[in-house]
Amino acid sequence: MAKFKHGWIGMAVALCCAPLAAANELQTPYGFAQSLIVEGEYQSASHAAASANTADSFALAAEALLSEVMLGLATDNKDQAKDARDLAEAALKLQPDHQNARLQYAIADGFITRETGNVSAWMKKLPQKTYAIVQDYRADFPDDARGDALLGAWHLAVVSKAGEKNAQKWFGASVADGQLLYNAALSKDANNVIVNVNYAFALLALSDEDMADTQTAKIWLEQSVQLDPSDHMSQTLLGYARTVLDMIDNRDAARIYAAMFLDGKKPIVLVQPYAAGN
Numbered sequence: 001m002a003k004f005k006h007g008w009i010g011m012a013v014a015l016c017c018a019p020l021a022a023a024n025e026l027q028t029p030y031g032f033a034q035s036l037i038v039e040g041e042y043q044s045a046s047h048a049a050a051s052a053n054t055a056d057s058f059a060l061a062a063e064a065l066l067s068e069v070m071l072g073l074a075t076d077n078k079d080q081a082k083d084a085r086d087l088a089e090a091a092l093k094l095q096p097d098h099q100n101a102r103l104q105y106a107i108a109d110g111f112i113t114r115e116t117g118n119v120s121a122w123m124k125k126l127p128q129k130t131y132a133i134v135q136d137y138r139a140d141f142p143d144d145a146r147g148d149a150l151l152g153a154w155h156l157a158v159v160s161k162a163g164e165k166n167a168q169k170w171f172g173a174s175v176a177d178g179q180l181l182y183n184a185a186l187s188k189d190a191n192n193v194i195v196n197v198n199y200a201f202a203l204l205a206l207s208d209e210d211m212a213d214t215q216t217a218k219i220w221l222e223q224s225v226q227l228d229p230s231d232h233m234s235q236t237l238l239g240y241a242r243t244v245l246d247m248i249d250n251r252d253a254a255r256i257y258a259a260m261f262l263d264g265k266k267p268i269v270l271v272q273p274y275a276a277g278n
Helices: 002-027 029-039 042-050 055-070 077-094 099-115 118-123 126-140 145-162 164-171 175-188 193-204 215-224 232-246 251-262
Strands: none
Touching: 029 042, 029 055, 029 232, 042 055, 055 077, 055 099, 077 099, 099 126, 099 145, 118 126, 126 145, 126 164, 145 164, 145 175, 145 193, 145 251, 175 193, 193 215, 193 232, 193 251, 215 232, 232 251
């Protein structure tokens, strides 16, 4: 009986102390930074996290900066991506196998490649280097849907820039492989707002020649907007998703909006959405 009684006392203590433990966690630089990211205070989050000088905190600081870049809210995408890459490198110096640091490094590298001029990127072989970094991440963390999504994004971005024929010839990139990889990611994590929305927008940004219809993008966007996340990143992405769904039947307008997002700009509607009968 005594053992049973102490078991219940232990549970009661644990339940009573859980809010206090959570509150204490928020008082650490890492926990505080996490709460700031949820609220969309990315710059403050990065500063708070980096102050802890641990692998976890440096990786989180990089994540905060890259979240702002992804949403099109950074002042200078390339400089901020480089700062994030530096933070990821700092984490990897402390812990070379740190998964989030590896992920953030790959994301930062992709953004830097994106922000580099086409000729310069081609001369420096940046697309190939980005591919290798992402592929290494996938090999080391095969269960992470984000690795598949990153490589899928690489394929579709290269096709969007160069066209399917040249993308295949110069870089081995294709729409088919991009879709295959994104589908693999979504089979692992179908409710990931970031993956869903980025996939749909990557398809919408393609030319009519490379992707004639919007049906696949529409399916994933409609699935995404049924979700109810509480963090600023996901809520903002779903706002973008709802906007583009409203114009999904106007191919040019949807393409322009999606391309702005994928180019690191906060997307705005530049063409009036198509209205049937007009």
